[in-house]
Amino acid sequence: xxLIRNIxxxxxxxxxxxxxxxxxxxxxxxxxxxxxxxxxxxxxxLMSLLRYEDGTERCVGCSLCEAxxxxxxxxxxxDEVPGQPLVxxxxxxYLDITRCIFCGFCTEACPVxxxxxxxxxxxxxxxxxxxxxxxxxxxxxxxxxxxDGKAYLTHHRMDDxxxxxxxxxxxxxxxxxxxxxxxxxxxxxxxxxxxEALEVEETTR
Amino acid sequence: xxxxxxxxxxLVQIAVVxxxxxxxxxxxxxxxxxxxxxxxxxLGPMEVGPWGLLxxxxxGLKLFFKEDIIPSGANKIIFxxxxxxxxxxxxxxxxxxxYNGSFTLFGLEGGGVISDLNVGLLYIFAVxxxxxxxxxxxxxxxxxxxxxxxxxxxxxxxxxxELAMGFSIVGVLxxxxxxxxxxxxxxxxxxxxxxxxxWNIFLQPVAFVAYVxxxxxxxxxxxxxxxxxxxxxxxGFFTEYSGMRFSLFFLAEYGNMILVSCLASILFLGGxxxxxxxxxxxxxxxxxxxxxxxxxxxxxxxxGTYPRVRFDQLMKFGWKVLIPVTLANLLVTALGVYIYNN
Numbered sequence: 001x002x003l004i005r006n007i008x009x010x011x012x013x014x015x016x017x018x019x020x021x022x023x024x025x026x027x028x029x030x031x032x033x034x035x036x037x038x039x040x041x042x043x044x045x046l047m048s049l050l051r052y053e054d055g056t057e058r059c060v061g062c063s064l065c066e067a068x069x070x071x072x073x074x075x076x077x078x079d080e081v082p083g084q085p086l087v088x089x090x091x092x093x094y095l096d097i098t099r100c101i102f103c104g105f106c107t108e109a110c111p112v113x114x115x116x117x118x119x120x121x122x123x124x125x126x127x128x129x130x131x132x133x134x135x136x137x138x139x140x141x142x143x144x145x146x147x148d149g150k151a152y153l154t155h156h157r158m159d160d161x162x163x164x165x166x167x168x169x170x171x172x173x174x175x176x177x178x179x180x181x182x183x184x185x186x187x188x189x190x191x192x193x194x195x196e197a198l199e200v201e202e203t204t205r
Numbered sequence: 206x207x208x209x210x211x212x213x214x215x216l217v218q219i220a221v222v223x224x225x226x227x228x229x230x231x232x233x234x235x236x237x238x239x240x241x242x243x244x245x246x247x248l249g250p251m252e253v254g255p256w257g258l259l260x261x262x263x264x265g266l267k268l269f270f271k272e273d274i275i276p277s278g279a280n281k282i283i284f285x286x287x288x289x290x291x292x293x294x295x296x297x298x299x300x301x302x303x304y305n306g307s308f309t310l311f312g313l314e315g316g317g318v319i320s321d322l323n324v325g326l327l328y329i330f331a332v333x334x335x336x337x338x339x340x341x342x343x344x345x346x347x348x349x350x351x352x353x354x355x356x357x358x359x360x361x362x363x364x365x366x367e368l369a370m371g372f373s374i375v376g377v378l379x380x381x382x383x384x385x386x387x388x389x390x391x392x393x394x395x396x397x398x399x400x401x402x403x404w405n406i407f408l409q410p411v412a413f414v415a416y417v418x419x420x421x422x423x424x425x426x427x428x429x430x431x432x433x434x435x436x437x438x439x440x441g442f443f444t445e446y447s448g449m450r451f452s453l454f455f456l457a458e459y460g461n462m463i464l465v466s467c468l469a470s471i472l473f474l475g476g477x478x479x480x481x482x483x484x485x486x487x488x489x490x491x492x493x494x495x496x497x498x499x500x501x502x503x504x505x506x507x508x509g510t511y512p513r514v515r516f517d518q519l520m521k522f523g524w525k526v527l528i529p530v531t532l533a534n535l536l537v538t539a540l541g542v543y544i545y546n547n
Contacts, residue, residue, distance in 0.1 A: 012511070019244050019510040029248040 039119040041155035044102045046120040047095055047133065048141035050113070050149050057139070058114035061090035068109035073099035093135040098128060104156070113158055116142070116149030218319045222299050230459040231261035237505050244509040271448035276348055279445065283346035288446065288453035291339025294332040295460035301325035302467050303387045305477050305489040317477070317489065318387055325386040326374065329468065330367070333423075336461065337363045343454070344442035355441030358431045358516065362422055365523040366429075370419035372531035373412040376538040377405050377472045390476035402480040406473040411534045413473045415527055417503070420465040422523065424458065426504055428511035429519055462504060463497065470496035 005011070030037060039045075050058050061078025079091035107115045118141060125131060133141075142149055235250065235257070242249030250257030275284055305317035322328050337360055344356020378384060381392035395403045406413045422429040425441075438444065443454040470476060474496045477489030514522070 015510050016506060019506065022246070023240070023243045025246060027243065027248050028246050031248070031251060 041151040043119050044104050045118045046123055046141060047138060048116055048118050048145055048149055049138040050116055050142045057089055058112050059090045060112055061088045062111060064109040064111060065106035065115055068105040070103060070105060071099050071101050074106060090135065093138060095133040095138060097123060097131040097133055113153050116152045118145035118148040120145060215319060222319060226299055226460060226463060229463055230456055233459050233501060235261050240505045241509050268448060268452040273448045273450065276445045278348040280346040283342050287339045287343030287346060288450045290342060291336055291457040292453045294336040295457040295464060298329045298332055298464045301328055301386055303390055303476060304493050321385060321387045324384045326384045330371065334367065336457065340442050347445035349445050351438045352442050352444045355438045359425060359442055362431055362519065365520060366419040366422040369415055369523060369527040369531050370423060372528065372535055373415040373419060374472060375535050376409045376412045379538050379542045380405060380408060386471050390471055390478060393475040394478050396481065402475055404473060404475040409473065411530060415531045416469055418527060420469060424461045424465060427508040428513050430513060431516050431519055462501065466497045466500035469500055
């Protein structure tokens with residue numbers, strides 16, 4: 001049997017048959033520039049700054065995003081709103097997208113949900129200077145991709161900024177240790193520590 | 206026929222045949238990419254023209270305008286001549302390919318072949334053997350070890366498989382008693398029992414399989430593409446070539462593929478003869494094209510199926526399997542023909 005199989009090369013012919021049948025199966029290619037994949041709501045694309053529905057800027061210039069950014073690509077220059085003492089805003093806001101690692105920590109850090117990520121992933125430009133986003137560019141992106149930004153904030157269980165409280169929103173917010181200390185400190189289980197482990201840590205300290 | 210009209214007819218035939226061959230080469234590259242794509246659940250070229258149909262033209266234009274680079278240390282003259290030595294044998298082989306029976310067009314009589322040499326098959330083998338020089342010289346003149354190794358491998362492979370190819374054809378020659386391709390084709394006219402065409406493939410199946418395997422190896426195609434094994438030798442003998450010179454090598458490779466496919470369909474599949482008498486209203490060149498394209502599809506098909514064999518496996522298969530098998534087939538055929546004729 002084996003000899004006959006060798007002479008008639010049955011194994012090679014089986015391979016040919018499989019490849020031939022494969023030709024009639026549907027292709028899985030997506031004609032990319034013409035057809036695009038649907039992007040999930042939680043997608044971390046280009047950054048944008050959002051406005052409230054009445055048009056005022058959400059950003060209060062607290063610089064928490066600057067502190068949270070692991071790659072130090074955010075620079076906030078905050079100032080008082082002219083004529084309104086104690087009301088602050090970001091006079092200038094710089095975001096270096098060439099250094100951004102799209103981790104989304106800044107959006108989680110933002111206490112007023114001013115930052116959101118859009119679904120824009122085609123960020124290629126001819127001039128790298130175009131990737132140094134300033135405040136105007138970020139608000140422009142926020143206006144153009146407002147729906148993306150709201151969907152992003154909702155998906156990540158932050159506030160969508162509409163002032164309508166939704167069950168569970170805000171659960172995922174990043175807590176700065178210093179901020180949490182004012183509100184009774186971080187609970188051990190919150191950062192995955194058992195009470196015993198915490199005690200050991202305190203005694204060694 | 207007077208000499209003037211003979212020359213005119215021949216020139217027109219040459220122009221038409223060359224045009225068809227070059228067009229086939231262009232669309233062979235397209236067909237190869239498409240068929241391979243579908244075998245791999247892809248779509249292939251889709252951007253240039255509807256379904257990417259103008260892709261070969263775009264590729265050709267691109268290659269025309271590419272910079273022509275001659276590597277330093279290369280032998281400039283041989284480097285420039287090698288692609289031509291490679292291409293010309295691939296194209297002049299078509300001079301003896303009969304593409305149709307005798308026909309009359311605009312009052313001029315055409316033989317259906319540019320030149321019906323009585324040693325047509327020998328002529329094809331002689332000129333096809335010259336193509337190996339282009340490969341070797343191109344590899345050597347590039348002053349690159351990859352190109353050189355590719356050229357050497359190609360030479361070894363072509364010489365090894367030329368033998369098996371020759372032996373596999375002798376059986377057909379014994380059956381039809383002629384080296385002229387027109388006579389070989391005419392000998393395959395008619396049917397047995399009214400439904401089996403009298404093609405040589407039914408009398409010489411072993412020779413046909415051996416011929417196809419040797420043809421794949423001769424044209425340096427997968428799974429025998431040792432000379433241009435891209436994972437080892439970048440691109441083989443034309444590693445250092447770019448632009449037009451590169452495309453000449455490319456043209457030669459595909460031209461050779463079409464030539465061996467034409468030859469296979471003439472020798473084993475009845476050439477321009479229709480398979481059944483009922484189908485004879487379809488002109489002969491359509492049949493030849495259909496048969497040739499079927500074989501070209503097979504070339505693509507096995508490229509999509511089989512992995513590359515090792516070089517020692519290639520040599521072992523050529524010398525220890527293919528040549529003995531074709532020799533045995535030759536012996537059996539000779540005996541059969543002798544007994545049949547007496």
